Amino acid sequence: MISVLSFGLWDWVLLAIVSLQAAMVAYLYDPKWKALILTLPIPFTCAALAVGQDVNTYNVIGLAILILFIFSVQILHYQFEVSIYLSILVGILVYSGTSFAALKLIPSTNVTFWYSCLVIFLLSSAILAIVPVSISRGHRTSLPVLLKLPILVCVILSIIAVKKQLQGFVTVFPMIALITAYEARHSLCVISRQILVMVLILLPMMIACYMTQSYLGLGKSLVVGWIVFCSLLFPVLRLTNSLPASTESDLP
Numbered sequence: 001m002i003s004v005l006s007f008g009l010w011d012w013v014l015l016a017i018v019s020l021q022a023a024m025v026a027y028l029y030d031p032k033w034k035a036l037i038l039t040l041p042i043p044f045t046c047a048a049l050a051v052g053q054d055v056n057t058y059n060v061i062g063l064a065i066l067i068l069f070i071f072s073v074q075i076l077h078y079q080f081e082v083s084i085y086l087s088i089l090v091g092i093l094v095y096s097g098t099s100f101a102a103l104k105l106i107p108s109t110n111v112t113f114w115y116s117c118l119v120i121f122l123l124s125s126a127i128l129a130i131v132p133v134s135i136s137r138g139h140r141t142s143l144p145v146l147l148k149l150p151i152l153v154c155v156i157l158s159i160i161a162v163k164k165q166l167q168g169f170v171t172v173f174p175m176i177a178l179i180t181a182y183e184a185r186h187s188l189c190v191i192s193r194q195i196l197v198m199v200l201i202l203l204p205m206m207i208a209c210y211m212t213q214s215y216l217g218l219g220k221s222l223v224v225g226w227i228v229f230c231s232l233l234f235p236v237l238r239l240t241n242s243l244p245a246s247t248e249s250d251l252p
Contacts, residue, residue: 003072
């Protein structure tokens with residue numbers, strides 16, 4: 001069991017901020033607003049500082065596994081009619097298992113970092129090109145905040161407990177995505193597409209951190225990364241959402 005006595009400052013910040021972000025996702029009604037909140041790289045930033053490791057290959061590969069997570073949940077829940085709870089559980093096991101396998105099989109080097117960036121950019125762009133913009137009905141959780149918040153805190157605590165084992169993969173662990181997947185279970189197509197958009201914006205942020213952290217340090221390099229992220233956020237959102245929306249609901 002994890003002891004709160006072993007928590008560092010950034011563990012507490014991660015717990016507080018991500019729980020708040022997850023609560024916003026839960027209580028917002030419109031799927032588009034849920035998706036926008038999901039896009040913000042707050043968990044990545046706080047988790048990177050909590051782990052205390054420089055951005056490397058594993059952070060980037062984690063983006064590909066994040067895509068695998070959300071599409072696994074969507075396919076299981078919609079195509080195979082698996083319950084959303086079990087679908088999310090399978091998605092988490094897929095993410096964790098793939099992350100641990102990658103830690104053993106893929107070295108974190110300069111070459112693997114840049115190859116990973118190229119592959120994930122091409123992969124996310126290709127999938128995004130064939131996934132249509134969908135119109136979905138909204139959903140807002142009916143649980144009171146005093147009941148919902150402890151659940152969110154427990155989820156984040158369980159992830160913090162394995163941060164050392166997951167290393168860089170914990171920075172893009174679907175902390176918000178797994179909560180969003182449940183709260184937006186009626187609009188998973190919107191969320192899946194938004195995660196692809198998030199990957200395309202988060203990837204340049206990681207590259208900026210990677211290129212500056214050796215002489216700025218992790219903290220200041222994350223500031224540079226946020227500048228890159230903010231400069232790309234609205235142009236990328238405008239570009240990726242300019243396709244005609246599907247008139248069919250993504251409900252099963």
